[in-house]
Amino acid sequence: MEKFELNILGCGSATPTTRHLPTSQVINFREKLFMVDCGEGTQLQLRKAKMKFSRLNHIFISHLHGDHCFGLPGLISTLGLLKRTGDLVIHAHKDVEPIFMPMIESFNEAMPFEVKFEHIDPSSNSVIYEDRSIKVSTIPLIHRMPCCGFLFEEKQKDRHLKADMIAFWKIPIKDLKSIKEGADWVAPDGTIVPNAALTKPAENARKYAYCSDTAYNEKIIPIIEGVDLLFHEATFAESEAARAKVTCHSTAKQAAMIAKQANVKQLMIGHFSARYESDQLLLNEAKEIFDNTLLANEGLVHDIIR
Amino acid sequence: MEKFELNILGCGSATPTTRHLPTSQVINFREKLFMVDCGEGTQLQLRKAKMKFSRLNHIFISHLHGDHCFGLPGLISTLGLLKRTGDLVIHAHKDVEPIFMPMIESFNEAMPFEVKFEHIDPSSNSVIYEDRSIKVSTIPLIHRMPCCGFLFEEKQKDRHLKADMIAFWKIPIKDLKSIKEGADWVAPDGTIVPNAALTKPAENARKYAYCSDTAYNEKIIPIIEGVDLLFHEATFAESEAARAKVTCHSTAKQAAMIAKQANVKQLMIGHFSARYESDQLLLNEAKEIFDNTLLANEGLVHDIIR
Numbered sequence: 001m002e003k004f005e006l007n008i009l010g011c012g013s014a015t016p017t018t019r020h021l022p023t024s025q026v027i028n029f030r031e032k033l034f035m036v037d038c039g040e041g042t043q044l045q046l047r048k049a050k051m052k053f054s055r056l057n058h059i060f061i062s063h064l065h066g067d068h069c070f071g072l073p074g075l076i077s078t079l080g081l082l083k084r085t086g087d088l089v090i091h092a093h094k095d096v097e098p099i100f101m102p103m104i105e106s107f108n109e110a111m112p113f114e115v116k117f118e119h120i121d122p123s124s125n126s127v128i129y130e131d132r133s134i135k136v137s138t139i140p141l142i143h144r145m146p147c148c149g150f151l152f153e154e155k156q157k158d159r160h161l162k163a164d165m166i167a168f169w170k171i172p173i174k175d176l177k178s179i180k181e182g183a184d185w186v187a188p189d190g191t192i193v194p195n196a197a198l199t200k201p202a203e204n205a206r207k208y209a210y211c212s213d214t215a216y217n218e219k220i221i222p223i224i225e226g227v228d229l230l231f232h233e234a235t236f237a238e239s240e241a242a243r244a245k246v247t248c249h250s251t252a253k254q255a256a257m258i259a260k261q262a263n264v265k266q267l268m269i270g271h272f273s274a275r276y277e278s279d280q281l282l283l284n285e286a287k288e289i290f291d292n293t294l295l296a297n298e299g300l301v302h303d304i305i306r
Numbered sequence: 307m308e309k310f311e312l313n314i315l316g317c318g319s320a321t322p323t324t325r326h327l328p329t330s331q332v333i334n335f336r337e338k339l340f341m342v343d344c345g346e347g348t349q350l351q352l353r354k355a356k357m358k359f360s361r362l363n364h365i366f367i368s369h370l371h372g373d374h375c376f377g378l379p380g381l382i383s384t385l386g387l388l389k390r391t392g393d394l395v396i397h398a399h400k401d402v403e404p405i406f407m408p409m410i411e412s413f414n415e416a417m418p419f420e421v422k423f424e425h426i427d428p429s430s431n432s433v434i435y436e437d438r439s440i441k442v443s444t445i446p447l448i449h450r451m452p453c454c455g456f457l458f459e460e461k462q463k464d465r466h467l468k469a470d471m472i473a474f475w476k477i478p479i480k481d482l483k484s485i486k487e488g489a490d491w492v493a494p495d496g497t498i499v500p501n502a503a504l505t506k507p508a509e510n511a512r513k514y515a516y517c518s519d520t521a522y523n524e525k526i527i528p529i530i531e532g533v534d535l536l537f538h539e540a541t542f543a544e545s546e547a548a549r550a551k552v553t554c555h556s557t558a559k560q561a562a563m564i565a566k567q568a569n570v571k572q573l574m575i576g577h578f579s580a581r582y583e584s585d586q587l588l589l590n591e592a593k594e595i596f597d598n599t600l601l602a603n604e605g606l607v608h609d610i611i612r
């Protein structure tokens with residue numbers, strides 16, 4: 001299976017602890033690195049994970065709270081010191097630019113590459129990045145400021161040709177593309193050969209959804225329906241449900257309720273409050289609702305599987 | 307001896323490594339914390355060192371390169387989350403304010419304390435902070451932008467009274483203050499009792515000098531003459547002397563030459579380039595010139611002694 005891997009760089013919440021760092025993660029999709037959020041210390045975590053800085057071209061920022069973006073100036077400066085030349089694209093709410101550009105410009109006199117800001121609208125469910133093999137779209141979330149999650153969808157591959165049948169029917173090469181895309185084939189004598197006789201389905205494309213920070217929000221369910229992995233914030237235990245509501249965060253149980261209703265294959269919880277000495281309580285509370293749950297942790301590398 | 311302690315939070319240079327973090331250190335002077343520089347990750351190092359955030363009231367920034375100040379937004383945000391109320395004073399070049407204020411204001415909607423910027427002139431040797439027991443002054447350095455070091459001077463205490471002699475001469479309490487300050491005493495019959503007969507000298511006040519980042523600069527020698535501890539940057543080994551010159555940094559040997567000429571008691575070197583797998587080479591090169599040299603390292607706590 002081609003690489004589609006989630007790397008957790010930080011999965012704590014705003015107040016840092018010695019156990020967890022502020023939020024950042026990297027999706028390694030066939031050796032292209034997509035970063036989601038960039039809390040303070042992200043560049044060092046990237047180095048510890050031995051990831052290639054040069055393969056990082058896109059950073060997606062969920063919202064402009066410091067624990068999700070204070071690592072940007074340091075990371076950008078380091079990319080400059082590493083003599084990067086290609087553009088770096090930061091996909092974020094339009095407010096990111098006036099806040100960060102004075103800093104980026106002051107600290108990088110002769111930066112050898114360009115930082116491009118692509119403004120996203122966190123309130124809409126829209127495609128914000130697309131290439132031949134992957135598509136990224138926003139997931140509107142409910143937080144104390146404009147905030148969105150991100151859905152990473154591998155593109156569905158063409159069907160696999162059945163070589164023996166192609167040979168049997170002596171199908172010319174020029175017709176193969178449309179067959180792989182699902183078309184039936186019409187023989188010179190007018191015989192219609194159904195596509196199912198000529199091809200096998202490709203593996204289902206994989207999907208990963210990142211939802212943080214957010215209050216409990218059932219509106220996201222149709223968007224994340226059936227994803228292979230859902231990362232959902234679980235800042236609080238159920239005992240702090242009132243505080244979760246006030247601060248527009250979720251409890252572990254609420255994360256699991258979303259996972260269950262959306263029929264996701266697996267749930268990973270993170271964005272843990274500094275108040276918990278151990279995350280086991282949060283895991284237990286989530287598992288009561290949705291058993292296939294795991295805890296995020298710094299350094300965790302997790303394959304997104306079908 | 308009253309506490310005068312140097313805590314190294316980070317002693318690497320601009321490109322972070324898994325061995326060293328960007329620059330920050332804290333001087334704990336009788337449980338008041340003075341921070342010098344604040345690279346990315348500083349707040350976490352402060353937490354790891356179990357220092358009380360509430361005791362930090364003054365931050366001194368040597369210059370506006372990212373590896374010396376990118377930790378400020380995160381630290382300030384966290385102080386807000388910790389419900390700090392007292393002012394935080396940042397002593398730095400005037401350019402710090404327009405660069406950092408947009409960020410500090412955007413990310414701290416209802417910050418419960420005030421961040422006050424005290425502008426310093428890095429090109430002058432001036433007192434920038436003073437209280438009853440300590441004085442901080444700038445040390446002009448040579449770098450690629452305005453940059454200064456900081457001299458922390460414990461204030462000289464009054465001389466100790468010799469209790470038996472005070473009793474013998476029946477000296478009234480009202481005269482004791484001037485005697486402690488060094489005055490002779492005139493008895494009612496006109497006898498002059500010399501101060502040395504009435505007092506013993508107090509311990510010498512201690513001095514700590516921080517010099518980073520800087521090219522080799524003999525002009526600082528009179529300012530740091532005889533300090534108990536000199537922290538001097540030693541970014542490069544002697545093999546990179548040409549690069550040190552171009553980038554306005556020092557070699558370990560140059561740091562030691564400054565220490566030797568200034569007759570300091572002890573030298574600590576830091577701000578190590580990412581290129582060295584071990585700092586031992588830098589230590590060896592410094593020790594050839596100035597034997598009482600030690601290496602900075604993250605987590606090091608060092609008493610400044612007479």
